[in-house]
Amino acid sequence: MPDSSPAQQPAGYLPRLGAGSRLRHPFQGRGLRTEITRDRAVVHLSGEITSGNARRLGTDLGELLRSGIALLVIDLGKVTCLSSDGAGMIFMALRAARAHGTRVIATHVGPQPRATLEQLGLLRIVDVYAGDGPNLSQGSGE
DSSP: OOOOOGGGSOTTOOOOOOTTOSSSOTTTTTTOEEEEOSSEEEEEEEEEEOHHHHHHHHHHHHHHHTTOOSEEEEEEEEEEEEOHHHHHHHHHHHHHHHHHTOEEEEESOOHHHHHHHHHTTGGGTSEEOSSSOTTTTSOOOO
């Protein structure tokens, strides 16, 4: 049997992570899905949005906003828990959106995520919808 102790590995060696590893990406296996058209992006989130993944998600949303979209839709329909840190990523997206002239809305917002958004005062600065939101079933103008 070969010796795989750290002393026997070359400098800079990192073990290959298995397909089930949660260290590869905080949303791996959580159903994070993004639909992008010419003028809109819909980000479908699922699972728990907490301090463990909120910062990375906020950064990803900021990068998406730099693509010049007019509307960012954050679909919270399959989010089971939105912590205050998770809601903070929405605030980060709002700050970036203003600089790019992008409107941000949250759709399919259930009772728990809504309560968190309300507690933090984000309902005053982001449009929140229990369903699809305005005109989301219509074409994107392509």
